[in-house]
Amino acid sequence: MRAPTGAADPLELVAERLQCPICGGPLRRDERRLLCGTGHAFDIARQGYANLIGGRRRHRGDDARMVAARERFLGAGHYRPVSAALAELAAGHAPAGDGIVVDLAGGTGHHLSIVLDACPDRHGLCLDASTAALRRAARAHPRAAAIGADVWAPLPVRSGAAGVVLSVFGPRGVAEIERILCPGGIVVVAAPLPGHLAELGRLVGGIGIDPRKPERLAASFRRFDRVALRRVDLRVALGHDDVHAVMAMGPSARHLTDDELARAIARLPDPVEVTVAVEVSVHRSRCADGQGRSTKTPHPR
Template sequence: MSFPGVDALCCPHCGGALTDGERRLSCEEGHAFDLARQGYAPLVGAHSNLTTGDDAGQVQARQDFLAGGLYEPFLEPIRAAAAVDAPGVALDIGCGTGYYLADVLHRTGRTGVGLDSSKYALRRAAKAHPALGAVLADAWRGLPLSDDSAAVVLNVFAPRNAVDIHRVLHPEGVLVTVTPDPEHLEPLPKFVRMLQPQERKEDKLIESLSSHFERSARVPVHFETPIDRKTVHTILAMGPTARHYGPEELRRAVDDTVPETIDLTVSVTVSTWLPASL
């Protein structure tokens, strides 16, 4: 079976097309990339930094949390935004466990590329859907995909490099982002000091994308839901806060401060962006 999405991939060293061999991808220049035992392709270029990728504990927490279904309401607006006719793969940058990409592949019948800098995330993503090719790479170091090769680019709570996304996105394709609103995950910061990822800020999102994309739709997803203390812990354990606290310290902080159940605010924006003609 060939590696899903191989036609869209390119060599991180020379940019040449990649072909599929016995559990390895290689280019004409002789650069070769052995697939990991768990099925992902390590297309890691020079100067890549993989240290920002989620660690094993964060990935396990994310898997557990998503399995609980709390973010299921994001799926429909993502699917709707991803329904385009352009040719190419569906690429998910910072795909994590592949939860959103697998759903898009299931609905659209496309082939997908899930890119992440965490090998722990990719072990899951590689199994999330048979048409999903999992790729280890640093999203800030040049995407190992050829020009115009993606019909859809997903970017859900993850880093984004506007220039390179524009390069790989087909002119008739779409970029779909999911970003947290300021009140997302209230009232958790009242109980535990939370690290706020940079992409939390709406103006940062617009600033980072508006030179290369025009936003064509914006769908707010906003609801409140009761959750128990265990779920609070899982949410904190999958995010950047987990890196600040050690596992024991995080457990104690949650047990000491969070009531048995709380009402959680979930508030995100699903945005559709069209590539600007530059």
């Protein structure tokens, strides 16, 4: 995608790939808003993101505490090998053309920015429901825009606009992924394996990982061809501040109070060794026309 003459920021660069969440019409940008032809308008925040969640808001996304914890933990580099695998696989399997990189539930845009560094000819779009995350994602990378969106609802992205979709530890609607991907487009998924951070689950408490998660992931992408699979396995030493950040940024934060988390962490060795176990897979769309129609017969159930 070529930058329009006088483009001010990444949001302007991807505006032509967006669609109105109310009527589905194409959007354009003026100085302070995104607008469609039927008159729906969406303000652009001073931080540079726009909220395109249409109708009643079902999810608020991560709160400011969780987002700050995520920024601290990812900034410390503990998941750097996961980001590197995402970037290498995305760059190696992306189709030709100028389809954008869309990061679903992309949070602060951390992983998207690393993928964009590996894909220098593409622009990126971080979709998330959290206002606190979007404020950070809007400045994560010079070629990355940030949009408020509910990933369980129809996405405010035009059909066939994406060359690459990222899904990192987050929810995803496979039908919408298939719709927004261009012909031959890919989705790169990073999903935790049952051993991931298991030591903290035992010592601190919280929600475990379903041992059937890899099977369920494969089944959800049965209309795609899996073209690559990589495991990221390593041991990392986490200090107490790191343990607090990784627990506070994930779903366990919704089930533990600050006092409960602090008491549990105080009982841990400092540092404590934990396992990082993540599966990164690449699935190529069989979609022929960007409308969610497959060119092949789906796999039997």
